Structures are given as C-alpha cells and as structure tokens.
Amino acid sequence: MDDRKLKILAAVVDEYVRTGEPVGSKSISKLENINVSSATIRNDMAALEQMGYLEQPHTSAGRVPTFKGYRLYIDELMTPRDLTDEEKRRLDEMLGDHDTPEELLVQNAATALTEITQCAAVVSNAVPRFSVISKVEVIPTGKRLYVILLITSNGSIKNKACRLEFDLSHEQLDFFTHYIEENLSGVSVNDLSEDMFDKMVAAVSAYMVSLSPLVKGICELSEDLRQQELTVSGGEKLLSCEDLDKMEVVRFIEHKDGLSELLENAFSGIQVKFGAENDSLAIGNSSLIVSKYRKGGKEAGSLGIIGPMRVDYKKIIPYVEYLTQKISYLMDGSDDDIINAPTDITEQQKGEMTDGEK
Secondary structure (H helix, E strand, O other), rough: OOHHHHHHHHHHHHHHHHHHEEOOOOHHOOOOOOOOOOOHHHHHHHHHHHHOEEEEEOOOOEEEEOOOHHHHHEEEEEEEOOOOHHHHHHHHHHHOOOOOOOHHOOOHHHHHHHHHHHOOEEEEEEOOOOOOEEEEEEEEEOOOOOEEEEEEEOOEEEEEEEEOOOOOOOHHHHHHHHHHHHHOOOEEEHHHHHHHHHHHHHHHHHHHHHHHHHHHHHHHHHHHHHHHEEEEEEEEHHHHHOOOOHHHHHHHHHOHHHHHHHHOOOOOOEEEHHHHHHHHHHHHHOEEEEEEEEOOOEEEEEEEEEEEEEOOOHHHHHHHHHHHHHEEEEEEHOOOOOOOOEEEEOHHHHHHHOOOOO
C-alpha cells in the first residue's frame, strides 16, 4: 500500500471518529494534507475497500473503517496526542496519592476513565500464577474461633474465620502450624489442588479429626487466590451507545468469563482488541483498550475501557497509559521520576503483541 492510500485511510478513520457518519471523497479532499482530486480519492477508497480496510454501509453512502482498518490505523498510522499538564493534574486529583489504599486507587482510576471517556471501565487483578505461599498462620480470636491468614509472595493476603468443635491446646495448634508450613510453604499457587488438600485433610484427621475444618478453610482461600477478580463499571454507558447491540451488551454484562480469560492472557503494554476479532469480547462492534499496572515490578492487574470501535484512540490510549503507570508508581511507593504518559506505542510494545493483535 502506498503512502497516499495510508494517508486517506488515516483521514477516513479520523473523520468517522469525529462525525460518526460515513466519509465521502469530498470531505477528504478538503483536508490540508490531502492534495489530490476527489476522483483519485474515490479510486483509492475503492481500493482500500477491496483490501478490507474500509466498507460501504449503503451503496450511495461514503465509507467507514473495518476492524482491519482500525488495526492498521492504531498500529502504524496514529500518533496519540500528549496529555496536557492540566489533564494530568485532573487525573492525579481523581486518582489519589501514596496514602490512598491500593484498592481505592484502582477504583478511582476506573471512575476517572468512565467519566472522561464516557465508556465502561474494566478492572481485573492478576492471577498470581507465578507466586508461592509464603506464610500460613492460624490465629485464635475467640472461643473455638480461629482466623486463617494466607499470604503469598506477590503480596496477596487472604483470611477466613473458622469455628471448631472445641478450643485447641498449644500443642495441637503448634502441630497444625508446623504441618501446614512443611506442606505448603514455597508451594506455587498454580500447583494447589483439591486432591492435595484432600490428602492433607486425611493426614491431619489421623492426628485429630477436629483440625480438618482448618485445612478446608485454607483450601477455600487458595481457590480465591486462583480466581481473577473482574469488575466492569459504567455498563450503562454501553447500553446507551447507538453503535452497540443492546442485547449483546446485556449478555456481556451478565457473563464476563470470556473477558476475564482475555485479560489474563494479555501481554504487557497497551492492548487494543476488537469484538469483531475476539469472541471473548462478545460485543461485535466493540473495542477494548487495556493496559497492565504493576506492583513491585510484577503485574498486579489490568485497567482499561470497553466502548464502540468508533472511539477516539488518540485521546483514550494516553489516558489509559497514564493512569496505569501512575497506579504502578503509587503502589511501589518509590521516589522514581514523575510519570509522563507515553505519546506513542513503542516498538517494544508492538513486539509484545501477537500477530493477531497486529
């Protein structure tokens, strides 16, 4: 494809994003950087349609981008705009600071994205597939009541209260603590299984049957660790969007399992995915713009937006990047340089994308 066709494709995408109407050759010919006749533009638009980058909704209408056209535009033609200092200050105020609890930081970021983009925000925590059990503690908290504390190497903390048939002696509690430490300490979260815990229940029951509820409690906590928590806020924005099928939106809001898997398997760096090329997204004419945030150098979760394909990528991508980088900075609590949102998708990030994403 020659440079002129690429310019025309970029112009069609920009105009369609701005107006929401099919774009004709006359509209493109009026742009300053397009210095060819309407007839030449029509021929190039027809060629772009044959190549699958544009489509014509009606015979007499102009063209609109296909998801393939958007993909080329995002990967090669678009230059995300710089956020202004005022926009960054506004985001910082909405987000919080080093003293803001981590969960609230992410929640505030989702709220900011929904308000600014008028799209739905999606937040997920990372499944700690590479983390290990670093500590399991059983704490007496009342008559026959014990709290199990489970901590992993990536900083995840889970707790659960268990009521036993009678109080444990120091000797019994020491036995259980030693047994659990010996069998779970250093074990990968990904390797925990029901079969493993069934064997542990049988082992501790041979010593004392009343200890088995504690093992079952630890088993339940481990299941929580292996589950990705996914939240979609601002779903009403999707329902009010004319570009999206409302029944598809409703089904998506009710069943987000596919999206959870999509986010879990995503690479680092900015990701743009389309419903037209991903069954997991479940809304045909939609796009997902998402990026990872990190804690202690490790992936901690994902943050992004879900909206129609016709969104302002030049504007939204810098917002998503800035917020995820700022969350990472605040979670680390370090004295790193002040974060500035990137103004382009780097070559490294492109290299991390799969061929399908390109």
